[in-house]
Amino acid sequence: MAWRGVYTFYMAKATSTGLKPISRRLFRNSTLEIAPKLLGVNLCRRLDDGTILTGRIVEVEAYTQDDPACHAFRGITPRSKIMYGPPGFAYVYFIYGMYHCLNAVTEPDGTAGAVLIRALEYDGANGPGRLCRQWQIDKSMNGLDLLDSESPLWLSQGSLKSDETIEITPRIGISVATDRLWRFSIRGNKFVSK
């Protein structure tokens, strides 16, 4: 089929241009270990027309099962179900009647956890709602494997620059557990949300 040929072409391009997925091994770590390690990693998005977007992650937040600010805190629901599954998959939720937010699921199968991706080094993708709007990410992408470059959304290798440091602050926009310093960002990066 013609479309399969196109598909294969972009697969080859994705790997040959250095967009190889990061190791699934990273996701064997705890949520709080993974979150800062996602800073500098590239988020990749293949649009319907084949265009590939990439942007470094510059701001994240950690959420865990025993955390009252986490959507999984009150157990398994249709929305939180994906967070209780295996790590490395996308958790996308709809909020405030108009925005979507993207997370990477963490913790082993049976335990919930996630890292909210709050900003990319990409124009218009600063802030979790703006990121998903700019990159056309919605709930149809809930459950995608973020460690597979055949997904329309995946994580590829990337790291902090030698002069970059990590800033650790309270999470934004929550009304409980505001004392936890679970927000991680690249200090001074202009794409970090305000």
Place this chain on the structure above:
DNA sequence: GGGCCGATTGTT
């Protein structure tokens, strides 16, 4: 079914 609230954003 009803009602409240929200891991946001843009405007007043």
Place this chain on the structure above:
DNA sequence: ACAATCGGCCCG
């Protein structure tokens, strides 16, 4: 400081 805007979830 507040409005926009609607799905998710708890309650009854």
